[in-house]
Amino acid sequence: MSDLAAFRPLVGELVVEPDGWGVVGTPTNFYATAETHTMSGELFDVPIEVRWTPTSYVFDYGDGTSETSTASGTAWRGPEESWTETTTSHTYASRDDVTASLTVVFTAEVDAGGGWFPVPGTLPVAAPSVGVKIFEVGTVLTNGDCMANPTAAGCGG
Incomplete structure (x- = not known):
């Protein structure tokens, strides 16, 4: 695997939705964009192809918690899924600015013209970190539409 590390797989990015x-007490969605891909090059002056597969x-x-998953996660599909829990989402307990990160663990297969064979071991690759701002939200009961009547009870006017 160390000989193939020079090929450096494409790690993609960490996406935060x-x-x-995010909002304290509500799921924030995370997913990775890394995908299986093939790279061409030379190893010991022999043309080869390397197929990288993300396995975990x-x-x-960024708040002291981490999770290892075999799933890359998925984007929310429209407003009906926003703020719903996913396999890779996280619920923050306090308001803060955090830096989230992702490490993608790849396996490799090599083809030097005679078919694919697996390479023993794995290669962990860090994706660029992402800043995440976590807010606290409070609710206020109002007497009607504050835009139409800003002096109504609960509207602060």
């Missing part, structure tokens, strides 16, 4: 922020993902949520 919604758009790099280590999500570090």
Whole structure:
């Protein structure tokens, strides 16, 4: 595996939904964009192809917790899924600015013209870190639409 490390697999990125922020007590969605891919090159002056396959993902949520998953996670599909728990989401307990990170663990297969064969071992590759801003949200009961009547009870006017 160390001979193949020079090929350096494409790690993709860590995506945080919604758009790099979250709310205390509500799931924040994380997913990885790494995919199986093939690279061409030479090893010991022999042309080869290397197929990299992500096999696990280590999500570090930046608040002292992390999770290892065989799933890369998925994006929320529209507003009906926003703020719902996913296999790779995380719920923060306090308001903070954190830095989340992702390590993708790859396996490799090599083809030097005679077919694919597996390479023993794995290669962990870090994706770029992502800043995540966690907010606290409070609710307020109002007497009607505050935009139409800003002086109504609960509207602060």
